[in-house]
Amino acid sequence: MVFNWFRRQHNESSELPADQQQGETPPTQEPQPETAESSTSTADTAPETSADLLAFAKAAYKNIQQKQQSQAVEPESPAEVEIETAQSVAAPEVETPEVETPKVETTVSQTTAQEVPAEVTETAPSLEVDATVAPTSTEEVTTEEAPAEESSVTEEVISATSAIEEIAEAPDVVSPEATVSVSTPEETQPTAPGNLSFLERAAAERQAKQERLIASAIEVPEPEIVQPAATTTTTPETTEEFAGLAFDEGFVWSAEILAAQGRRAEDVSIEEITWLKKLRQGLDKTRRNILNQLKAIVGQGPLNQAAVAEIEALLLQADVGVEATDFIITSLQKKLREEVTPPEEAIAYLKQILRDMLDAPVQKNYQPAFAPDKDTLNIWLITGVNGAGKTTTIGKIAHLAQKSGYKCLIGAADTFRAAAVEQVKVWGTRSGVEVISNPGKNTDPAAVVFDAIAAAQARDTELLLVDTAGRLQNKKNLMDELTKIRRIIDKKAPNAKIESLLVLDSTLGQNGLRQAEVFSQAAQLSGVVLTKLDGTAKGGVALAVVQQLGLPIRFIGAGEGIEDLRPFSSYEFVEALLSG
Numbered sequence: 001m002v003f004n005w006f007r008r009q010h011n012e013s014s015e016l017p018a019d020q021q022q023g024e025t026p027p028t029q030e031p032q033p034e035t036a037e038s039s040t041s042t043a044d045t046a047p048e049t050s051a052d053l054l055a056f057a058k059a060a061y062k063n064i065q066q067k068q069q070s071q072a073v074e075p076e077s078p079a080e081v082e083i084e085t086a087q088s089v090a091a092p093e094v095e096t097p098e099v100e101t102p103k104v105e106t107t108v109s110q111t112t113a114q115e116v117p118a119e120v121t122e123t124a125p126s127l128e129v130d131a132t133v134a135p136t137s138t139e140e141v142t143t144e145e146a147p148a149e150e151s152s153v154t155e156e157v158i159s160a161t162s163a164i165e166e167i168a169e170a171p172d173v174v175s176p177e178a179t180v181s182v183s184t185p186e187e188t189q190p191t192a193p194g195n196l197s198f199l200e201r202a203a204a205e206r207q208a209k210q211e212r213l214i215a216s217a218i219e220v221p222e223p224e225i226v227q228p229a230a231t232t233t234t235t236p237e238t239t240e241e242f243a244g245l246a247f248d249e250g251f252v253w254s255a256e257i258l259a260a261q262g263r264r265a266e267d268v269s270i271e272e273i274t275w276l277k278k279l280r281q282g283l284d285k286t287r288r289n290i291l292n293q294l295k296a297i298v299g300q301g302p303l304n305q306a307a308v309a310e311i312e313a314l315l316l317q318a319d320v321g322v323e324a325t326d327f328i329i330t331s332l333q334k335k336l337r338e339e340v341t342p343p344e345e346a347i348a349y350l351k352q353i354l355r356d357m358l359d360a361p362v363q364k365n366y367q368p369a370f371a372p373d374k375d376t377l378n379i380w381l382i383t384g385v386n387g388a389g390k391t392t393t394i395g396k397i398a399h400l401a402q403k404s405g406y407k408c409l410i411g412a413a414d415t416f417r418a419a420a421v422e423q424v425k426v427w428g429t430r431s432g433v434e435v436i437s438n439p440g441k442n443t444d445p446a447a448v449v450f451d452a453i454a455a456a457q458a459r460d461t462e463l464l465l466v467d468t469a470g471r472l473q474n475k476k477n478l479m480d481e482l483t484k485i486r487r488i489i490d491k492k493a494p495n496a497k498i499e500s501l502l503v504l505d506s507t508l509g510q511n512g513l514r515q516a517e518v519f520s521q522a523a524q525l526s527g528v529v530l531t532k533l534d535g536t537a538k539g540g541v542a543l544a545v546v547q548q549l550g551l552p553i554r555f556i557g558a559g560e561g562i563e564d565l566r567p568f569s570s571y572e573f574v575e576a577l578l579s580g
């Protein structure tokens with residue numbers, strides 16, 4: 001099953017035609033349920049009290065653990081996966097579409113299958129902590145399960161095994177890792193007196209071993225790790241960590257955000273939690289520095305002049321922009337003047353104002369979810385000034401599309417800078433998506449787009465991402481170039497669904513907006529990708545973007561890694577911005 005990141009639901013099979021897939025997709029809640037009156041309204045199934053929410057988070061954590069364990073038990077021969085993925089990645093220049101297409105498809109499923117092993121691998125260091133206690137412990141475990149080669153070894157193993165079993169059964173003694181680790185030293189074989197019977201000798205050995213095991217177990221540097229990490233089925237503790245995922249405040253918050261959107265605990269995935277934690281962490285600066293104070297003021301009741309001035313200053317500092325700030329203050333004042341609003345409700349209302357603002361452009365041209373249409377060619381032109389994160393964004397979207405079951409291709413049409421093509425190719429390799437480029441110098445970008453569309457049509461590509469030049473020095477040139485590209489698309493792929501997305505660096509705040517205005521005049525923009533939201537105090541620029549440009553935010557980036565970009569959700573964004 002492929003998780004469609006764009007639609008936030010599982011595709012039953014990425015291979016099925018769209019009409020069949022719809023039938024097989026399990027019904028899910030809209031990602032943003034709180035569009036109406038009450039921001040506290042949740043889906044019927046969503047837990048309501050904090051105790052319920054904690055239980056939900058625990059259940060979600062346990063489910064993720066179990067999924068990870070079952071996947072770890074059945075490894076998908078990572079060696080093969082790697083080889084084949086590498087093959088498909090390493091052959092971007094192959095011309096024959098018939099050969100290429102199945103490869104791309106293979107990459108899709110394998111990339112998905114690879115995720116978990118990759119994540120499990122990431123957790124290796126924590127598991128290796130045990131291994132360092134007993135460097136050969138892994139071998140020992142293997143030996144235990146495999147038939148022993150020599151009888152003396154067998155004997156040794158039998159007694160060691162029974163000792164392990166006994167100790168494992170004994171309460172509060174030692175974790176299996178520690179137990180295994182101590183079984184290493186072969187040279188410490190007991191020297192049982194020759195006149196003892198075999199059973200007596202074995203019992204003596206067992207006794208001696210047990211003593212040694214207990215003694216060594218006490219030496220384990222972290223005695224609190226008594227719980228067997230790999231087999232934990234008890235309720236997660238706050239300090240618990242599994243597969244690199246800690247059950248901490250961030251996990252609970254993320255689980256709550258998913259619960260509020262009607263997700264079931266068993267459907268919560270490690271990737272969604274990881275992303276939400278990252279988003280919240282990324283917006284930490286904006287939240288802590290500015291918007292938390294805003295919450296405090298709003299929570300005090302009707303706004304007096306001083307409070308209005310303070311809110312104004314706070315919002316402007318967060319780069320919310322004058323227009324959006326005015327709108328927020330006017331809406332708040334109206335509400336707080338009309339009725340006595342307890343702090344919690346005032347904050348909920350503030351969240352609703354922000355969500356409504358962020359969703360306004362989407363509601364004008366209603367689209368249920370921003371996603372490439374299945375079984376048709378979608379062409380997304382990616383524009384933006386150099387350094388905004390354009391190339392990185394293309395790579396991340398390509399990765400997301402692959403993972404979500406779309407056949408994807410990249411057209412390297414930023415031919416103005418030679419390095420740009422190379423950079424896009426690197427990201428193509430990372431995401432396992434082919435890049436169509438023209439190696440010649442000063443190639444016409446429109447010609448590259450032409451080739452890329454031809455390749456996309458030959459391969460039944462569903463999403464063609466086109467990198468475009470981002471220089472701003474000459475607005476007319478930019479406009480001419482983009483117009484030419486649009487003309488080629490209209491001619492060559494008249495039925496394609498076209499989006500023109502502007503990549504905007506959020507750390508630039510209001511300055512970025514001025515660039516955006518130039519682009520929106522030149523490029524018939526249909527949406528924005530907001531990058532570098534991690535670590536900026538200017539997260540409020542998202543509100544300025546929609547208010548001033550009237551454009552919806554389609555994706556947000558919160559890090560340099562391939563997983564650090566996701567489709568935008570106003571609900572998640574506002575919660576990350578305003579939840580303490």
Ligand SMILES: Nc1nc2c(ncn2[C@@H]2O[C@H](COP(=O)(O)OP(=O)(O)OP(=O)(O)O)[C@@H](O)[C@H]2O)c(=O)[nH]1
Binds near residue numbers: 557
């Ligand atoms: N922290 C952070 N860095 C990012 C993010 N997105 C991109 N970057 C970084 O921003 C820098 C510029 O990104 P690019 O993708 O090369 O930007 P570009 O717009 O293609 O610019 P050119 O390469 O100059 O054409 C790189 O160092 C990226 O790693 C993000 O969401 N967070």
